[in-house]
Amino acid sequence: MTHEVALTVNGVHRTARVPARRxxxxxxxxxxxxxxxxxxxxxGVCGCCTVLMDGEPVRSCLMFAVTAAGHDIVTVEGLAAPxxxxxxxxxxxxxxxxxxxxxxxxxxxxTVTALLKDNxxxxxxxxxxxxxxxxxxxxxxxNILKSVHRAADLLDEEA
Amino acid sequence: xSTRMFGEPIPxxxxxxxxxxxxxxxxxxxxxxxxxxxxxxxxxxxRIIDIDVAGALDVEGLVAVYTWEDLPGRVGEPLPLLIxxxxxxxGRTAYPLARDVVRHVGEPVVMVVARDRYLAEDxxxxxxxxxxxxxxxxxxxxxxxxxxxxxxxVPGNVGAVLLQETGDVAAAIEHAPHVLEFRLDIERSxxxxxxxxxxxxxxxxxxxxxxVYSSTQASTSVRAAIAARLGLPPGKVEVIAPDVGGGFGxxxxxxxxxxxxxxxxxxLLGRELKWAEDRREHFVSAAHERGQVQHVKVGFxxxxxxxxxxxxxxxDHGAYTPYGVIIPIVTxxxxxxxxxxxxxxxxxxxxxxxxxxxxxxxxxxxxxxxFCMERTMDRIADHLGLDRAEVREANFIGPxxxxxxxxxxxxxxxxxxxxxxxxxELLRKIKELIxxxxxxxxRSAAAAKGRRIGIGLGCYVEGTGVGPYEGGxxxxxxxxxxxxxxxxxxxxxxxxxxxxQIAATELGVPIEDVHVTTGDTRxxxxxxxxxxxxxxVMSGNAIALASRKVREKAxxxxxxxxxxxxRDLDITDGVVHVKGDPGSAIPLRTxxxxxxxxxxxxxxxxxxxxxxxVGGSPEDPPxxxxxxxxxxxxxxxxxxxxxxxxxxHAAVVEIDxxxxxxxxxxxxxxxxxxxLINPMVVEGQIHGGVAxxxxxxxxxxxxxxxxxxxxxxxxxxxxxxxxxxxPRVETDHLETLSPLNPLGIKGAGEAGVIPVSAVIASAIEDxxxxxxxxxxxxxxxxxxxxxxRERMSQRILS
Numbered sequence: 042m043t044h045e046v047a048l049t050v051n052g053v054h055r056t057a058r059v060p061a062r063r064x065x066x067x068x069x070x071x072x073x074x075x076x077x078x079x080x081x082x083x084x085g086v087c088g089c090c091t092v093l094m095d096g097e098p099v100r101s102c103l104m105f106a107v108t109a110a111g112h113d114i115v116t117v118e119g120l121a122a123p124x125x126x127x128x129x130x131x132x133x134x135x136x137x138x139x140x141x142x143x144x145x146x147x148x149x150x151x152t153v154t155a156l157l158k159d160n161x162x163x164x165x166x167x168x169x170x171x172x173x174x175x176x177x178x179x180x181x182x183x184n185i186l187k188s189v190h191r192a193a194d195l196l197d198e199e200a
Numbered sequence: 201x202s203t204r205m206f207g208e209p210i211p212x213x214x215x216x217x218x219x220x221x222x223x224x225x226x227x228x229x230x231x232x233x234x235x236x237x238x239x240x241x242x243x244x245x246x247r248i249i250d251i252d253v254a255g256a257l258d259v260e261g262l263v264a265v266y267t268w269e270d271l272p273g274r275v276g277e278p279l280p281l282l283i284x285x286x287x288x289x290x291g292r293t294a295y296p297l298a299r300d301v302v303r304h305v306g307e308p309v310v311m312v313v314a315r316d317r318y319l320a321e322d323x324x325x326x327x328x329x330x331x332x333x334x335x336x337x338x339x340x341x342x343x344x345x346x347x348x349x350x351x352x353x354v355p356g357n358v359g360a361v362l363l364q365e366t367g368d369v370a371a372a373i374e375h376a377p378h379v380l381e382f383r384l385d386i387e388r389s390x391x392x393x394x395x396x397x398x399x400x401x402x403x404x405x406x407x408x409x410x411x412v413y414s415s416t417q418a419s420t421s422v423r424a425a426i427a428a429r430l431g432l433p434p435g436k437v438e439v440i441a442p443d444v445g446g447g448f449g450x451x452x453x454x455x456x457x458x459x460x461x462x463x464x465x466x467x468l469l470g471r472e473l474k475w476a477e478d479r480r481e482h483f484v485s486a487a488h489e490r491g492q493v494q495h496v497k498v499g500f501x502x503x504x505x506x507x508x509x510x511x512x513x514x515x516d517h518g519a520y521t522p523y524g525v526i527i528p529i530v531t532x533x534x535x536x537x538x539x540x541x542x543x544x545x546x547x548x549x550x551x552x553x554x555x556x557x558x559x560x561x562x563x564x565x566x567x568x569x570x571f572c573m574e575r576t577m578d579r580i581a582d583h584l585g586l587d588r589a590e591v592r593e594a595n596f597i598g599p600x601x602x603x604x605x606x607x608x609x610x611x612x613x614x615x616x617x618x619x620x621x622x623x624x625e626l627l628r629k630i631k632e633l634i635x636x637x638x639x640x641x642x643r644s645a646a647a648a649k650g651r652r653i654g655i656g657l658g659c660y661v662e663g664t665g666v667g668p669y670e671g672g673x674x675x676x677x678x679x680x681x682x683x684x685x686x687x688x689x690x691x692x693x694x695x696x697x698x699x700x701q702i703a704a705t706e707l708g709v710p711i712e713d714v715h716v717t718t719g720d721t722r723x724x725x726x727x728x729x730x731x732x733x734x735x736x737v738m739s740g741n742a743i744a745l746a747s748r749k750v751r752e753k754a755x756x757x758x759x760x761x762x763x764x765x766x767r768d769l770d771i772t773d774g775v776v777h778v779k780g781d782p783g784s785a786i787p788l789r790t791x792x793x794x795x796x797x798x799x800x801x802x803x804x805x806x807x808x809x810x811x812x813x814v815g816g817s818p819e820d821p822p823x824x825x826x827x828x829x830x831x832x833x834x835x836x837x838x839x840x841x842x843x844x845x846x847x848x849h850a851a852v853v854e855i856d857x858x859x860x861x862x863x864x865x866x867x868x869x870x871x872x873x874x875x876l877i878n879p880m881v882v883e884g885q886i887h888g889g890v891a892x893x894x895x896x897x898x899x900x901x902x903x904x905x906x907x908x909x910x911x912x913x914x915x916x917x918x919x920x921x922x923x924x925x926x927p928r929v930e931t932d933h934l935e936t937l938s939p940l941n942p943l944g945i946k947g948a949g950e951a952g953v954i955p956v957s958a959v960i961a962s963a964i965e966d967x968x969x970x971x972x973x974x975x976x977x978x979x980x981x982x983x984x985x986x987x988x989r990e991r992m993s994q995r996i997l998s
């Protein structure tokens with residue numbers, strides 16, 4: 042038994058036929074070929090699979106693809122400008138060495154993109170709170186915190 | 201742009217790809233491949249009575265089911281014992297799929313192949329395995345008691361007894377003015393990269409060749425293992441480590457059962473096949489580390505100088521020993537740290553238990569050794585009423601005593617000789633950074649406000665850059681692009697950046713022109729792997745040496761073209777020019793063209809190298825004897841022994857007097873890894889290492905119950921730190937060059953993690969005045985220790 046799933050991903054209307062049990066993360070990765078969204082635990086703790094649904098960060102491993110039907114999804118592949126220019130959040134992560142192996146990074150980028158949209162000038166504590174649902178095993182988080190503040194600066198400069 | 205890139209904190213060149221979702225990790229490959237899933241043992245120790253696969257056969261999309269009996273010849277043999285050692289008298293390794301007996305929860309029993317992973321798991325769920333449970337051996341001391349055996353033919357569950365000895369320790373302790381004896385415990389933890397293991401194999405029937413992608417730290421060795429098991433010429437097997445989502449040691453083990461089975465089945469089925477590990481599989485079937493019980497006896501004088509140290513360690517290596525006794529060797533040698541102590545004896549008994557295998561995790565036995573030595577230093581200071589830093593200093597090897605021979609044999613089979621270091625200076629720096637000398641006042645001021653704070657210190661020496669060798673290949677093509685390759689792999693260390701910095705500096709080219717490939721046997725076939733903080737030292741030096749060869753050749757060819765003396769030439773921004781005469785110049789891309797005498801021109805530039813265009817003597821061959829066409833070079837770096845980095849950490853912690861919550865107020869690191877290639881990358885390594893160390897000190901442990909079930913095999917229950925648990929790390933560096941290698945560098949990858957448990961224990965002890973002998977320490981455990989002490993002091997009062 043499969044279902045037609047129609048949704049918007051990174052501004053593009055996409056459709057695919059999938060079983061009801063297909064996770065949104067697997068749907069994005071395997072059915073749509075958007076492998077930038079990573080799967081680190083499949084139980085909603087690590088945050089690697091975080092994508093934006095209607096602008097809000099969600100764990101795509103805790104959702105079925107059919108649940109996302111009709112919604113607007115943005116993945117890491119959709120964060121840069123159409124001409125490929127990296128977003129301020131992406132640029133800040135490079136500038137501040139906010140990533141090492143890069144596996145958790147797409148989840149952080151989506152989380153931080155939403156965080157700064159809600160709160161363009163977060164305090165240290167608000168940044169900590171904002172990223173406290175994403176695990177990183179490489180960086181020790183220090184440069185990720187720095188990246189978030191730097192991204193806020195870059196967004197400010199470009200506003 | 202300046203071509204002097206070595207030592208600069210330049211942004212990483214791999215980042216744009218990884219930041220835009222263009223990374224290619226194992227499970228991002230092979231979209232149309234079949235998927236493998238495994239039926240794994242639910243028992244810690246059991247005999248397999250029967251495997252009934254009938255239920256799986258009706259599952260839609262099922263392609264194949266394999267048990268051990270289906271595995272032919274060498275495919276079904278026990279996995280290799282990678283590092284044999286004379287002390288490992290009873291080494292045992294697992295079969296790729298269990299044969300007759302399972303020895304830990306998670307051991308693979310059946311492999312299922314289906315159209316996708318969902319269906320493979322459906323089928324795996326329908327397979328019935330009948331087991332006869334056997335008594336499990338769980339816990340180090342149960343293993344030592346040996347009421348039951350993990351392997352029938354291994355008496356006492358003892359895989360190895362490793363002895364390290366210098367001097368007469370019994371006599372030294374007997375004659376020492378002071379003697380202390382105590383026990384220390386360290387729990388299990390694990391590398392836990394966010395990407396698990398994974399293998400993807402493609403068999404090309406027309407070419408009779410196999411391409412394997414694996415999330416590994418050792419692609420060349422995986423290739424050798426697969427070729428041997430599958431009976432293929434190594435030249436017909438390619439192994440590529442794609443982007444790897446963290447390793448930290450666990451991915452140096454190879455071949456994993458899946459690395460043999462997936463390529464074998466892909467070839468048999470003539471279909472692309474992939475297995476990507478899920479998180480629970482990683483917890484119960486990859487590898488763990490750390491777990492040790494240490495019995496310490498130390499004799500010392502009134503200044504705190506250690507005269508004799510006798511350490512008996514029980515080490516839990518899990519169900520099998522594919523990685524030999526590397527962790528016991530590292531613990532028992534690196535335990536000595538920056539100190540010259542009198543007589544030393546360490547005896548490590550490495551024991552089998554019915555748990556996941558124990559193989560190196562970042563630090564690889566050093567955190568345990570350093571915990572032992574640093575706890576010892578603190579106990580000596582406490583006993584003598586001396587300052588803890590002072591006691592350490594009394595035992596330091598002096599800056600003028602290098603090379604310093606510790607008289608033991610290190611993990612590379614070479615003598616444990618420290619090449620260089622300046623430990624008093626490291627201590628001076630860390631004391632200054634953390635404010636050690638003024639802390640007594642800070643502590644009492646806090647105490648006056650009812651706050652309990654304490655300071656801790658930990659020192660370590662880390663043997664890095666172990667051999668036997670790594671190589672580098674550097675090629676400048678006719679577009680001026682510099683292709684650099686090395687065989688070892690990358691898991692986030694920034695190799696594409698730091699190796700490019702080395703090549704760009706040596707060659708005098710813009711870093712944008714340099715492109716680095718690692719871990720791809722198609723590009724470089726000889727390598728050892730990425731572990732033991734060795735990549736920068738080994739491949740970094742090999743790439744520097746290869747670059748120097750290319751530079752020399754480029755200058756020679758350019759000198760002919762410019763009619764100049766090579767000694768008068770320099771290379772700047774990719775252009776060879778006469779020093780002081782920028783007009784007399786030739787770009788490296790043109791030198792590359794000239795280096796390759798051509799018959800056929802494929803473009804205008806190439807026409808310059810064709811046979812009627814080039815001059816030269818008609819008596820000489822176009823390629824001189826001993827020369828080669830092309831502007832490329834290859835070289836290897838093979839050190840006589842390891843180079844020894846060092847560092848010191850200090851922390852200030854606060855303990856909540858009511859809840860025993862442990863809060864790290866400050867964390868400081870002073871680190872010496874010789875010359876820094878990219879300070880930003882080194883700092884990143886330190887931050888990450890410290891975070892893992894804090895996980896190991898306060899949060900992470902593998903909770904096995906008495907039946908061998910891992911109770912916390914998920915990220916819900918295994919407490920890996922989030923950002924909220926990790927303090928800001930303050931860093932400072934010292935650069936004591938290594939005399940052993942051309943670049944003067946030492947490894948940095950593991951450093952951050954090594955002394956953290958020792959430092960945190962030291963600080964908690966300082967804050968609470970309760971002896972800390974166990975790590976990790978949870979608030980609940982500390983609360984019980986605090987309550988016990990309170991009860992005891994009330995008893996004394998009443």
